Amino acid sequence: MTATVVDHPLAATLLTALRDRATPPSLFRLLTKRLALALVLEATRTAPTTACRVETPLGHADGRALAGVPVAVPILRAGLGMLEAVTELLPDVAVGYIGLERDHATFHPAAYYSKLPPLAGAWVLLLDPMLATGGSAAAACDALAAARAARITLLSVVAAPEGIRHLGERHPAVEVVTAAIDLGLDEHAYIVPGLGDFGDRLFGT
Numbered sequence: 001m002t003a004t005v006v007d008h009p010l011a012a013t014l015l016t017a018l019r020d021r022a023t024p025p026s027l028f029r030l031l032t033k034r035l036a037l038a039l040v041l042e043a044t045r046t047a048p049t050t051a052c053r054v055e056t057p058l059g060h061a062d063g064r065a066l067a068g069v070p071v072a073v074p075i076l077r078a079g080l081g082m083l084e085a086v087t088e089l090l091p092d093v094a095v096g097y098i099g100l101e102r103d104h105a106t107f108h109p110a111a112y113y114s115k116l117p118p119l120a121g122a123w124v125l126l127l128d129p130m131l132a133t134g135g136s137a138a139a140a141c142d143a144l145a146a147a148r149a150a151r152i153t154l155l156s157v158v159a160a161p162e163g164i165r166h167l168g169e170r171h172p173a174v175e176v177v178t179a180a181i182d183l184g185l186d187e188h189a190y191i192v193p194g195l196g197d198f199g200d201r202l203f204g205t
């Protein structure tokens with residue numbers, strides 16, 4: 001398991017504004033999308049490309065074309081906030097959905113929805129802003145592995161060390177790209193200092 005923390009001053013300022021409890025849902029949604037753009041750029045740093053050539057107004061230029069487009073899979077609900085960043089940067093992306101909800105008492109995720117495109121051999125960008133206990137991400141990776149995805153990169157906004165450890169034990173080959181690794185979890189399995197309940201802040205619930 002690799003965990004990469006995006007180290008960029010703009011990502012840091014966006015994350016700081018997301019953490020701020022005074023940030024309202026309208027701004028929270030905008031900031032999530034902007035930060036997700038930085039996460040997508042980092043996650044696709046190793047995307048395979050092929051050589052190509054284009055005509056410029058003044059001659060020819062050697063360039064690169066993507067050799068394949070990953071599949072995006074947001075975990076509902078909160079992962080939806082990151083999806084537009086992916087579709088903007090990768091317009092040909094196919095999108096699947098996994099619905100998971102954490103039980104408030106046990107913190108175990110319950111699955112309530114799944115709609116995935118064919119994934120055999122695919123590279124999946126799994127979108128979930130919070131990696132807390134890691135239970136939800138691991139359950140989503142179970143489903144992606146069962147569908148024979150070849151490579152999984154989880155894009156997260158904030159990760160807890162406990163979640164990274166748990167996901168690494170369940171799915172050692174998964175790559176994590178995050179904007180921060182925080183201190184840990186509180187007694188309700190919320191990330192500290194974190195930013196609170198991402199889904200509630202994103203959707204104003």
Ligand code: PRP
Pocket residue numbers: 075076077078079100101102103107109128129130131132133134135136137163189198199200
């Ligand atoms: C949140 C978050 C993750 C999960 C992380 O979702 O978006 O999916 O919790 O926690 P874990 O790492 O301990 O599993 P939640 O279940 O609250 O649903 P929501 O996105 O619909 O708000």
Ligand code: URA
Pocket residue numbers: 130132189190191192194195196197198199
């Ligand atoms: N889910 C959230 O939305 N926030 C946390 O801190 C943990 C799980």
